[in-house]
Amino acid sequence: MAEKKYSKKHEWVELDGDTATIGITKHATEQLGDIVFTEVPDKGKTFEAGGEAAVVESVKAASDVYSPIAGEVTESNEAIVSDPSLVNQDPEGNGWFFKVKVTNPEQVNELMSKDDYDKFVTENA
Amino acid sequence: MSQNAEKITDLKTALYDFHVSVGGKMVPFAGYQMPVQYPEGIMKEHLHVRANAGIFDVSHMGQFSIYGTEEEYLPLEKIVPIDLKSLNNNQSKYTVLMNKDGGIDDDLIVTKIEGGLNIVLNAACKHHDIKRIHEVIDPSKTKLHEDLSLIAIQGPKAVEILNNIIPGVSALTFMNGSKFKFNNEDIYVTRSGYTGEDGFEVSIKNSLAEKFCKTLLDDHNVKLIGLGARDSLRLEAGLCLYGHDLDTKTTPVEASLTWALSKKNKEEGNFLGASIVKDQIKNGALKKRVGIKPEKTIAREGSKVFKGDKEIGVVTSGGFGPSVNGPVAMGYVLKEFSNEGEDLELEVRGKRHAAKIFKMPFYKKSYVK
Numbered sequence: 001m002a003e004k005k006y007s008k009k010h011e012w013v014e015l016d017g018d019t020a021t022i023g024i025t026k027h028a029t030e031q032l033g034d035i036v037f038t039e040v041p042d043k044g045k046t047f048e049a050g051g052e053a054a055v056v057e058s059v060k061a062a063s064d065v066y067s068p069i070a071g072e073v074t075e076s077n078e079a080i081v082s083d084p085s086l087v088n089q090d091p092e093g094n095g096w097f098f099k100v101k102v103t104n105p106e107q108v109n110e111l112m113s114k115d116d117y118d119k120f121v122t123e124n125a
Numbered sequence: 126m127s128q129n130a131e132k133i134t135d136l137k138t139a140l141y142d143f144h145v146s147v148g149g150k151m152v153p154f155a156g157y158q159m160p161v162q163y164p165e166g167i168m169k170e171h172l173h174v175r176a177n178a179g180i181f182d183v184s185h186m187g188q189f190s191i192y193g194t195e196e197e198y199l200p201l202e203k204i205v206p207i208d209l210k211s212l213n214n215n216q217s218k219y220t221v222l223m224n225k226d227g228g229i230d231d232d233l234i235v236t237k238i239e240g241g242l243n244i245v246l247n248a249a250c251k252h253h254d255i256k257r258i259h260e261v262i263d264p265s266k267t268k269l270h271e272d273l274s275l276i277a278i279q280g281p282k283a284v285e286i287l288n289n290i291i292p293g294v295s296a297l298t299f300m301n302g303s304k305f306k307f308n309n310e311d312i313y314v315t316r317s318g319y320t321g322e323d324g325f326e327v328s329i330k331n332s333l334a335e336k337f338c339k340t341l342l343d344d345h346n347v348k349l350i351g352l353g354a355r356d357s358l359r360l361e362a363g364l365c366l367y368g369h370d371l372d373t374k375t376t377p378v379e380a381s382l383t384w385a386l387s388k389k390n391k392e393e394g395n396f397l398g399a400s401i402v403k404d405q406i407k408n409g410a411l412k413k414r415v416g417i418k419p420e421k422t423i424a425r426e427g428s429k430v431f432k433g434d435k436e437i438g439v440v441t442s443g444g445f446g447p448s449v450n451g452p453v454a455m456g457y458v459l460k461e462f463s464n465e466g467e468d469l470e471l472e473v474r475g476k477r478h479a480a481k482i483f484k485m486p487f488y489k490k491s492y493v494k
Contacts, residue, residue, distance in 0.1 A: 033353075034168035036445040037423050037452070039474075055474065057423050059167040059445045060353050 004092065005108050006117035007068035009050075012092055015108050020069050023096040024056060024087065027121050032058040035084045040076035040098050047071060047100070049107055054097050056087065069107045071100030138184035139274050139331035143338065147349060154352060155248035157185040162351035170354035171447040174320055175488070178280035179350035180341055183319075187251030188270040188328055191262055192241040200261040201242070205235065206396040208387035212237035217300045217315050220385045221377055222254055227401030228373040229380065230257060232365060236302055236315060241266075243313070245275070245326075247367045274334035278341060279324030279350075279358075286344050287314075287325055294325060308333055319355065321362025321488055360453055361446045363416055363485025369426060370414060370441045370455060378405035379457065381414045412438065413463040416485035417471070419443075419452040422478040424471040430458055431470040431477060437462050440471065446487055453487045454480070 004012045010028035014021045029035065039055040047053055047067040054065035054076075076098040080086050087095035102108075112120060136157045144151065149160030160182070162170060173179055191198045199209055207220045217236040221229045231250040236243040246254045255269060278287050288295040291305045294314050302315030310330055318324035329337055341347050356366065365371050371380055376398070383391070383406060390396055394403050417430070423445055430438035443454030454471070462469065465484045470477040 033162065033166045036168075036447075039422075057445065059171070059357055059447065060161070062423065062425060 002108075004114060005068075005111035006114065006120075007066070007111055008120065009066050009068070011066060011068050013068050013108055013111060015102065015105060018102050018105055019074060019099055020071060020102050020108070021096050021099050022053070022065075022067060022069070024065055024091055025117070026091045029088050029091045029095075032056065032061075032063065034059055035087045037062075038080045038084045038087060038097070040078070040081060041073045043073050043075065045073045047073075049110075056084075065097055067098075067100060068111055069100065069102050070104060071102040073098055074101050075099040136185070138182055139334045140182045140184065140338065143335045144182065144349075149349070149351065152352075155185055157248060159185060160349070160351040162353045163349050165348070167351070167353035167357065168447050170348065170350045171357050173348050174280045174322060174350055174354065174358055175448050176281070177346040177348070178278055178282040178286050178324075178344075179320075179348050179354070180338055181277040181279065181350050181355055182274070182334075182338075183277050183326070184274040184331075184334070185248035186275055187244075187246035187248065187254065188273050188275055189244045189246055189251070189255060189258075190238075190241055190268050190270065191244070191258070191266055192268070193263075193266045197266060198242055198262065201258065202390060202396060203261050204257060204397050205233070206386040206390035206399070206402075207235060208389045209235075209237070209242070211387065211389070214239060215302045217302060217317055218385075219300075221371075221382060222250075222257060223377075223396055223398045223402075224373055225397050226374070227376040227398035227405075229367075229371045229375055229377060229382075230254065230373055232367050232371055232382075232385070234315075234317065238313075243328075249368060270328075272331055273328050274331050276327045276329060276334060276337060277318055277320075277324060278327065278347070279318045279320040279322045281323060282346050283322070283324040286341065286347055287327075289344070290340055291327075297325070299323075307337055312337075319362075319364055320358040321364070321486055322358070356442075357444055357447060360442050360444060360455065361448055361486060361488035363455065363487065365414075365455075366442055375414075375457075376402055376405055376410060378402060379410045379412050379414065409460055411460060412457045413460050414441075414455060414457055415463050416483040416487060417443075417454040417456055417458075417469065418481050418483035418487070419454060419471055420479040420481075421452070422471070422473050423452040424454050424473050424478070424480070428454070428456075429472040430456060430480075431472060432462050432467075437469070448488045453483075455485065458482070 438458030
């Protein structure tokens with residue numbers, strides 16, 4: 001499986017063949033605090049890169065989750081809907097949001113590496 | 126009022142450096158830099174208050190006094206419709222500051238003290254409120270106490286913990302206060318709060334605020350609590366947040382706050398906006414503030430409320446209630462749809478979600494009577 005790539009809106013993407021798994025970063029969960037509600041997209045829904053895809057809510061506020069890559073939803077993580085705290089516990093693992101069949105796998109190259117993302121977070125803190 | 130909120134957002138309470146030193150996440154609120162949460166986060170802070178005790182810095186609120194004889198402060202009743210003569214010394218009452226249209230300029234707590242009245246005003250409204258009060262009370266008889274901090278300690282263990290430091294506070298009954306000493310200095314303690322829990326609010330010199338908090342925090346059952354948990358606690362308790370659940374265009378009848386006006390003042394109708402209020406008491410208001418319990422989805426402030434195709438209201442406060450372990454909201458709906466158990470729908474992100482009118486509080490309070 002390929003290494004994770006990161007967006008400026010604090011999502012991560014992991015590409016395996018033409019399927020990408022998407023979630024929010026550990027840094028994002030730390031900023032949000034305790035996550036109490038998530039909404040994930042229905043199977044078959046399509047997005048452009050950067051399109052609104054899911055919702056995550058903490059006690060304080062609701063935030064959109066964007067799909068950093070264009071594609072069609074093949075699967076959503078129902079586990080984070082029934083237990084939203086999974087996103088806090090394991091944001092870049094079991095707390096994934098949804099999977100898409102990507103339109104153009106090359107798009108992933110426009111995203112940041114782990115090192116670049118960490119640098120981006122530090123610079124924008 | 127939120128619409129009159131000061132543009133400056135760099136005012137600091139006496140505890141600012143202390144909040145920062147313990148990891149408080151500071152955010153602008155009503156012109157002040159205030160802690161929205163500490164490192165443990167809103168959820169843990171909220172649940173801690175319900176189980177133990179929490180300290181809140183609410184020094185941004187206006188601590189205001191009117192000094193004088195009964196004759197000198199009674200004109201306040203023209204804009205604050207409570208029966209001041211009926212208040213015993215050291216007794217507090219929750220009430221409202223009325224405007225000429227029958228709307229609410231602020232909600233506030235009035236306490237009768239020896240030689241006058243103490244009034245606690247909302248931070249964003251305080252300067253406007255004082256102008257309004259000066260229209261009926263001689264300004265030379267009043268004072269805004271910028272030298273005082275206000276610290277709330279709330280939760281089921283608050284009484285035991287505070288009484289260890291300030292012996293005697295356990296004898297106070299709900300909505301009553303008294304002078305005490307801390308560090309050989311006068312403090313004023315009332316048994317009151319904004320969380321739905323038993324607790325106290327302590328008015329103390331700025332120079333002693335940090336020492337007082339640190340003394341409380343020596344007890345491991347006490348934690349500092351930010352504005353985030355303060356908001357979820359008060360929402361579960363069904364208490365209003367001015368600028369959200371109350372505003373200048375909403376009357377006490379619409380806000381389900383007619384109880385905050387004294388019977389005598391309602392009957393005599395000698396306060397600003399009384400004709401509108403009396404008419405609504407008699408004939409009913411079009412809309413009413415109610416609790417709304419969404420089935421699953423969190424509905425935030427501004428979410429529209431529907432009955433079938435008809436838009437019947439709006440959410441004015443909404444979020445996740447950690448003690449309820451689910452979404453909670455309050456808002457205004459047309460009176461005919463305001464009965465407990467009424468099925469409604471809330472519009473969130475363009476979709477309708479089931480909800481019901483719920484009799485507040487969402488979380489049962491444990492005030493000591």
